[in-house]
Amino acid sequence: MTDITADHPAAAPAEPAREVIYRHRLVVRITHWINVLAISLLLMSGLQIFNAHPHLYVGQYGADADKPWLELTATGTEANPRGVTRIGGLQFDTTGVLGVSKRADGAVSIRGFPRWATLPSDRNLAVGRRWHFFLAWILVINGLAYVAWGLVSGHFRKDLAPTGEDIKPRNVWRSIIDHARLKHPAGEEAKRYNILQKFAYLAMIVVVLPGVVLTGMTMSPGIDAALPWLVDLFGGRPTARSIHFVCANLIVLFVIVHVVEVFLAGVVNEMRSMITGRYVVPQEHAR
Amino acid sequence: MSGLVFSRRGLIGAASAGLGGLALSGCDRLTQAPSVDHFVRGAQGLSLSAQRLLLAGQPLAREFAAKDISPVFKANGSTMPNDDAYLASMDGNFADWKLQIDGLVAAPRAFSLADLKALPSRTQITRHDCVEGWSAIGGWTGVQLHRLLSMVQVLPKARFVVFHCADDLDDSLDGSGQYYESIDLFDAFHPQTILAYAMNGSPLTVAHGAPLRLRVERQLGYKQAKYVMRVELVERFDHFKGGQGGYWEDRGYEWYGGI
16 A cells, blocks of 8 residues: 555656645535435425426416416326326326326326325325425525525625626636536636536526525415515416426426536535535646 | 545445435335424424414405406315205205304304304405415405304413314214314404305305305415314314314324415
């Protein structure tokens, strides 16, 4: 064990000393991982709740007799049902995943989202709700702690607010091209967020997450009596429920892109930086 | 010794894969663990306290105009009780039907439908939110519950109002499936908490709870008990059926249906 690097080409003697920076502070790391857990389970329990009435409407009311803009439903015969997803005038056969999927015992069942996507797996609205509201408290408390810290510590101002340089069209365009080519910044540029990252994070922090929380609150008839302007802001409870669902989808989209980027940028280095805070700055020539 | 690098990489990979697998199979075990469930239920108290703080001024639920009423108001749960006494009363157009109000009251009393209709009424067009996620707007006319409660003189010990209903959702033989609901005095004395005998200007239909149903507007649909036969004032409700204060509550739903 005298020479660990001997047969490791990346650590040849000519290599410059690798630069390690402290990238993510403790509050960011803690709130990030609480979010991972809370949002995963919120999504799954949310799909359980959605399955109780897998139809979305716009307006002040919306039930079986009213026209949904989105629904997961079933057609065909009882013995051979087909899962159907309808969005506006479009219709897709989604048998096996949406509308119709298998039960634990392998039998076909009519349900919105499949059992692997919901919490709990089997149909149980009461337990789904119980978990959803518990986790909503965690998400909100965690989010408020993060925002308070972000403002006080200067995290938002220093790390997330786009600079004048950032928002120059040339720079935005270059960042888009870099992302499209799956090229990741190195050296000094790797020490800060690029403009697309800033846009994505700020969109989540300022729009999507507050949006999902506020629309979620308007699902409550108690909140609607106490804060009637809130449900009005979203155009009625059925509309708010639709926006809640769209926000949840945007969160899923964000997470997919986020995780793909983590893998492209180097999963070990990125994961370490979000666990210990330490991040090895990629060298210029490694690109 | 590139193995060092690979093993670390492998470790994180395995950990993520393991975590994923654990999450899938473990979620159900997690939701079924009694201690975890108890902890998760703790948030219900938090939600109730937070809402009571926001509702301290007893604001009214939004009331809509007649043009906003849903073309079709979905009748959910029981739509035809199978209770013999109820059916007999229904055949007689509820002429012999009486609402009994008793329990922790100084002057228990029975009201006929005519008695209730003779009292001052309140009409409200409100949004009904089912726990499943759908909403319907309907108009309700009835007697404010607080009016009836003051007539029977609620004793200081009373904390909850229990509504005993004629319908049995499980068609049980032992009455274990008989519908019931409960609210506390905070909601019972709210001006929009009414016992409704009319819907959208017509007498309440059987599908919607004739002859009398509860409207407690700041809570979900399952709190809006239909076919109310008896109103009982109690100090606690843990001796009724499942002990959770209502048919759906006994089946896992929150007692406070404001969320």
